[in-house]
Amino acid sequence: MxxxxxxxxxxxxxxxxxxxxxxxxxxxxxxxxxxxxxxxxxxxxxxxxxxxxxxxxxxxxxxxxxxxxxxxxxxxxxxxxxxxxxxxxxxxxxxxxxxxxxxxxxxxxxxxxxxxxxxxxxxxxxxxxxxxxxxxxxxxxxxxxxxxxxxxxxxxxxxxxxxxxxxxxxxxxxxxxxxxxxxxxxxxxxxxxxxxxxxxxxxxxxxxxxxxxxxxxxxIISAETTKLFENIYRDANIALANELSIFCEKSRIDFKEIKEAANTQPYCHLHEPGIGVGGHCIPYNPYFLIDVAEEIGVELKLTKNARKINDRMPNHIVKMIKRALRYCRKSLKRSKIAVLGISYRANVKEIKNSPAYKIVNMLLAKGAKVLVYDPYFRAQEMKEMHIPFTESLEKCIDGADCVVFTVSHDFFKNLNPKNIVRVLRKPACVIDGCRIFNPEDVKRKDVIYYGTGLGLQS
Ligand SMILES: NC(=O)c1ccc[n+]([C@@H]2O[C@H](COP(=O)([O-])OP(=O)(O)OC[C@H]3O[C@@H](n4cnc5c(N)ncnc54)[C@H](O)[C@@H]3O)[C@@H](O)[C@H]2O)c1
Structure with a gap:
């Protein structure tokens, strides 16, 4: 042969x-x-x-x-x-x-x-x-x-x-x-x-x-570069959405509404904002191009800034949590925070570079009592990663001062927000990092809603 x-x-x-x-x-x-x-x-x-x-x-x-x-x-x-x-x-x-x-x-x-x-x-x-x-x-x-x-x-x-x-x-x-x-x-x-x-x-x-x-x-070099451009395009567009959504949070403008309206223009493709970017590709691959560009004296400013903006999002979410708790006259240190979702992406069992994982660690470092629930993971798997985890959603949210939704798993989308709000220790706050709920279904006189790209709704 x-x-x-x-x-x-x-x-x-x-x-x-x-x-x-x-x-x-x-x-x-x-x-x-x-x-x-x-x-x-x-x-x-x-x-x-x-x-x-x-x-x-x-x-x-x-x-x-x-x-x-x-x-x-x-x-x-x-x-x-x-x-x-x-x-x-x-x-x-x-x-x-x-x-x-x-x-x-x-x-x-x-x-x-x-x-x-x-x-x-x-x-x-x-x-x-x-x-x-x-x-x-x-x-x-x-x-x-x-x-x-x-x-x-x-x-x-x-x-x-x-x-x-x-x-x-x-x-x-x-x-x-x-x-x-x-x-x-x-x-x-x-x-x-x-x-x-x-x-x-x-x-x-x-x-x-x-x-x-x-x-x-x-x-070969063109094939290698194609993949990197795809990832950088996505990273930069997510960074743009994140940047504009932070502007909206402070300006009483709803990013979600603007995005839907703006995207009816055929050349506008605003992406979804969120709590950061995780996974195997985007957090790493832009650096492969940045490195080669530096060697030939080209500075990829936008590519670098996109990485920085998306990397800072977990920090921004922690600030949102702090602000919402302050509004409830509570401090991070004395609060029980329920984090719902640890995957890096919706409906996937994968934690690599997960922004939710970073948020959990930041909250723990600030002395908060954190409990995590994610339907895709078992407690034993999380133990190895030192994540305070429960396999019971009820246990996770019961008596929490703050609930943070980090990822839009279908499981979370199908929850009735009223059942969540009922068991919180009032006054309490719900941080919707992936905009899965209608704020009106969450808000009460003793419960505030804080959504990415929307800000605090009391
Ligand atoms: N995971 C994704 O979503 C994705 C998507 C597109 C491209 N990629 C790319 O594909 C490549 C692999 O990524 P992955 O996510 O499958 O990685 P992974 O971490 O899931 O798996 C890599 C495997 O390679 C093994 N390995 C490490 N060194 C080895 C060696 N010298 N010989 C044989 N096996 C070895 C590891 O033990 C591991 O099982 C990366 O370049 C990644 O950027 C990943």
Whole structure:
């Protein structure tokens, strides 16, 4: 059989579904595990590789370590059949035709990119990979990183030349945790290659699981930059919404009303304000571009400011809580504060960079008695993170001086605000960080409502 780089598109398609080409997926996290399962579902032979032994054991026993709808079924149907897991990067590389890198790319304390995982995995793959294979990088990286760090590590440890001896392509994952299977399957996919052949082979491989359009960029650097621009666009627009909503809170203007009216103009797309931005992408990825821009003497002022504005939102919410309590003639220190929601996003069990987590820690540091409830989490999981948590909503809000809604889980939206208000220790306040209630349903003579983008309503 010819190697994958020599096959025709039809031969690649057939060889994938017949299990004739071996895939290794490096990094079995929120994005890597769904990717591995989608290929296994198509009949491909897949080795999922991860350095975390707990992750490997869970998947090997047929369980998912992340809460992703429908993922569990895919694992059960394929694990230990055409999908196996391993921790030996080199061994997997030695028998693989197609290698997909989805390891974490992070920032350090100084907000500088940390590409150590991607460099390490590339170096190890290079030690054992075979001529004629293809490597597709799917982790989010700054412009030029695949062509420098990844390519150099692969070439120096293998002695092969990218583009001549093996294929190299970059295709960012544009999915969101909690809907990864759906997004990976359906969203259009960006692909850039070290040469035309690499991009074409990568696109055939991607098409096996992606029904969305495949969009070629001129090269790898453009594909890397596309993903970062998407994230920065979103971050900047959320920052704009947050900034304008703070203005509205002080001006007795309702941001929500203005947003709905303004967005009827076809070029206006005001986003939702909130308590800050969390998750795996936006809090990190803008720094990948900021770093490269600084190296070439370009200051990305708006990008940096957007990060600052969104990072300050948890602090703003704590100020809102303080102000509302003061209005009730209470202090933070003596108050019981019920925080409803710890996830970073609605209807998802994920706490990474959650602004709600930051708010809880700030309130605790100021001496408040905090109790957290979130229908997606169990008390045991929160214990490890030192979060005062209860699995009972009733216990959380009973006798609270202040209730803070941080995330618009459907569960919270379906609550009757009157039942919440009834059990509070009056005078009390409700802080609606995600505008899920009508203020009129909350307000009473001894209960005030404070909404983002609306301000204090007594
Ligand atoms: N999570 C998201 O919403 C999302 C969306 C789009 C893109 N991305 C990008 O995808 C990449 C992966 O993110 P994630 O959220 O899946 O990460 P994650 O933290 O959920 O999982 C990463 C996995 O990689 C493993 N790992 C670390 N170093 C390794 C190595 N050297 N070899 C093998 N495995 C290793 C870890 O043990 C972990 O299980 C990142 O670049 C991220 O920016 C993430």
């Amino acid at each position: 010819p190697n994958v780089m020599e096959m025709s598109p039809e031969e690649i398609e057939l060889a994938i579904t017949k299990g004739k080409l071996v895939f290794s997926i490096y990094g079995l996290g929120w994005m890597g595990l769904p990717t591995a399962c989608l290929y296994a579902e198509k009949g491909a032979r897949v080795i999922g590789v991860d350095i975390n032994s707990r992750v490997i054991e869970r998947i090997r026993s047929g369980e998912s370590h992340i809460e992703e709808p429908n993922l569990q079924v895919l694992i059960k149907n394929t694990i230990n059949k055409n999908f196996r897991v391993a921790s030996d990067i080199k061994e997997a590389a030695s028998i693989s035709d197609i290698m997909i890198i989805v390891v974490p790319t992070l920032i350090n304390e100084k907000r500088k990119p940390d590409y150590s995982a991607i460099e390490k995995v590339s170096r190890e793959i290079g030690l054992k990979m075979n001529q004629g294979c293809i490597i597709i990088v799917e982790s989010t990286v700054g412009p030029g990183i695949t062509d420098s760090i990844v390519k150099n590590a692969l070439e120096s440890s293998s002695g092969f030349k990218a583009g001549a001896d093996f294929g190299l392509a970059y295709s960012p994952i544009r999915a969101m945790a909690g809907r990864a299977l759906h997004d990976i399957r359906k969203y259009p996919r960006i692909v850039g290659g070290i040469n035309r052949k690499s991009a074409e082979v990568a696109s055939i491989i991607l098409k096996a699981i992606v029904s969305g359009e495949i969009i070629y960029t001129k090269n």
